Amino acid sequence: GAVVSQHPSWVICKSGTSVKIECRSLDFQATTMFWYRQFPKQSLMLMATSNEGSKATYEQGVEKDKFLINHASLTLSTLTVTSAHPEDSSFYICSAPLVGNSYEQYFGPGTRLTVT
Amino acid sequence: QKEVEQNSGPLSVPEGAIASLNCTYSDRVSQSFFWYRQYSGKSPELIMSIYSNGDKEDGRFTAQLNKASQYVSLLIRDSQPSDSATYLCAVRDDKIIFGKGTRLHILP
Numbered sequence: 001g002a003v004v005s006q007h008p009s010w011v012i013c014k015s016g017t018s019v020k021i022e023c024r025s026l027d028f029q030a031t032t033m034f035w036y037r038q039f040p041k042q043s044l045m046l047m048a049t050s051n052e053g054s055k056a057t058y059e060q061g062v063e064k065d066k067f068l069i070n071h072a073s074l075t076l077s078t079l080t081v082t083s084a085h086p087e088d089s090s091f092y093i094c095s096a097p098l099v100g101n102s103y104e105q106y107f108g109p110g111t112r113l114t115v116t
Numbered sequence: 117q118k119e120v121e122q123n124s125g126p127l128s129v130p131e132g133a134i135a136s137l138n139c140t141y142s143d144r145v146s147q148s149f150f151w152y153r154q155y156s157g158k159s160p161e162l163i164m165s166i167y168s169n170g171d172k173e174d175g176r177f178t179a180q181l182n183k184a185s186q187y188v189s190l191l192i193r194d195s196q197p198s199d200s201a202t203y204l205c206a207v208r209d210d211k212i213i214f215g216k217g218t219r220l221h222i223l224p
Contacts, residue, residue: 034211043214044160046214091157104162105212108159109158
């Protein structure tokens with residue numbers, strides 16, 4: 001199956017700092033990638049859709065100035081959590097779909113962010 | 117508001133038995149349906165996709181789709197302890213909509 005990687009797998013940062021998370025599609029091109037957040041024992045929450053070469057589309061309630069998304073190439077999307085606070089501590093997961101008839105979506109391994 | 121509904125569980129099934137996971141969705145025009153497995157602390161992993169009415173089998177897994185009833189299910193035969201996980205149902209419209217997942221516990 002398709003492979004999506006994320007880096008870093010975990011990160012601890014201090015309140016007020018910014019953290020960048022990378023999402024790469026390793027063996028296919030992805031014009032679209034999705035960013036999710038998952039709190040413990042809760043479901044996936046779609047944060048935004050990352051579009052190569054254009055602005056990201058954010059879901060209702062997600063602050064675009066706080067969660068900066070850049071989709072600079074067909075294999076790389078980045079999510080930057082700016083001025084992180086403890087309530088931003090979560091599991092951040094990206095995914096990329098194989099576009100076509102199937103539209104199967106493949107997830108990266110996730111990044112666990114802890115803000116102290 | 118398009119919705120995907122799943123029973124949160126936990127669903128407890130004896131080892132070797134058949135586990136049956138169910139999902140309903142609200143949008144009649146949905147075309148693509150997926151089942152993902154998520155182990156605790158890990159990201160979801162695609163298990164099955166199904167696009168037309170009927171059954172689709174892959175090893176111990178069978179996905180069933182009934183578009184008239186807006187219902188999709190996943191059967192796991194010969195359940196193993198390693199099948200213990202949360203199973204997410206997902207439906208595609210203009211984007212993928214996930215259910216909240218059903219926790220499955222296989223009893224040794």
